[in-house]
Amino acid sequence: MxxxxxxxxxxxxxxxxxxxxxxxxxxxxxxxxxxxxxxxxxxxxxxxxxxxxxxxxxxxxxxxxxxxxxxxxxxxxxxxxxxxxxxxxxxxxxxxxxxxxxxxxxLSLAQSVLNHIDDESNHLREAQPVSNGRLKFVFDRFDAELAGDLGQVNFAAECPMRHRTGVHLVMPGKMGPITVFFMPGEDTDGVLPIVSDRFQGEITPTAWGSIAVVGESGERLDGMGEALADAVRWPANAGELASALFERRLSLGPRVAQQQDR
Structure with a gap:
C-alpha cells in the first residue's frame, strides 16, 4: 500500500x-x-x-x-x-x-509508547521537579499508593495509552530525559524491547499490567523498570480503573480532560 x-x-x-x-x-x-x-x-x-x-x-x-x-x-x-x-x-x-x-x-504496545513520546515530546524539556503532592494526586486517581522513593520526577500526569489510561512520568537521566509509563491492565508475556532511531528501552510485565522505561540511545536503564514498579502499590482492579478513566476522558473531550490533569 x-x-x-x-x-x-x-x-x-x-x-x-x-x-x-x-x-x-x-x-x-x-x-x-x-x-x-x-x-x-x-x-x-x-x-x-x-x-x-x-x-x-x-x-x-x-x-x-x-x-x-x-x-x-x-x-x-x-x-x-x-x-x-x-x-x-x-x-x-x-x-x-x-x-x-x-x-x-x-498498534503494538511498544509502537504506542513511542508514538506517545513523540506526541508529547514537549514534556521531555521539563527541568523542574514536581512536588510530592503532584505525584500523590496522579497515582491517587488509580487508587495506587507510593510505597518507595521514585527519585526526581520532572513531569507527572494521567495519559491515555491505547484503550486505557496510565501514569506518564519524565525523569532526568545521564544521556537525557527518561520517560516512564505505568500501564495498568496492559499485560505482556515477557519483556518487550523498544527501539527507534533516537530512543531505547523496554516494557517489563508486572502483576498489575506493565511498565515502560525509555531513554535516549546509550542510556543505562538496567533494573529501572523493576525498581519503579516496586515503588508503587496498585489495587487488584487497577486495569478496570484504567479503562474507566479512559472512557471518562473520551466523554469529557480532550480539552476538559487536560485541564483536570493540571
Missing part, C-alpha cells in the same frame, strides 16, 4: 482495522502522525456532535412537514426520508462510538 491509498482509506474511515492499513501506519514515519491527527480530529468532531441537543418538538415538526409535503408534492418525499435517516445514523453513532474507537487499534 502506498501513502496516497493509505490516506484516502483513512479519511474514509479513521478507525478502520484493516491489517494492511495498520501495517503501513506502523512502518511509515510520514503517515503515522497523519493518522494520529486524523483520529484526534474525528474524536473532537464526535465530541461536538455529542453536545448537540435537538430543539424541543423537532421530531413532531419533521413528521408534520412530511405529511404536508406528501399531499402537495409526492416527488419530494425522499428529502424527509434522508433527514430521518441522518438523524437515526447520528443517534446510533453517538451511542456506540466510545466503545469502539480504541478497540480497533492494533
Amino acid at each position: 502506498n501513502c496516497l491509498d493509505f490516506r484516502r482509506r483513512l479519511l474514509a474511515d479513521p478507525f478502520c482495522d484493516d491489517e494492511e492499513l495498520l501495517a503501513h501506519e506502523e512502518t511509515c514515519p510520514d503517515c503515522a502522525p497523519f493518522a494520529r491527527e486524523t483520529r484526534a480530529q474525528e474524536i473532537a468532531l464526535r465530541n461536538l456532535l455529542q453536545e448537540v441537543t435537538p430543539p424541543e418538538g423537532l421530531a413532531e415538526r419533521i413528521q408534520l412537514a412530511a405529511r404536508y409535503e406528501h399531499r402537495v408534492e409526492s416527488k419530494r418525499r425522499w428529502w424527509y426520508a434522508a433527514a430521518a435517516s441522518m438523524l437515526l445514523t447520528i443517534g446510533v453513532s453517538l451511542f456506540s462510538v466510545w466503545h469502539t474507537i480504541d478497540e480497533r487499534s492494533d
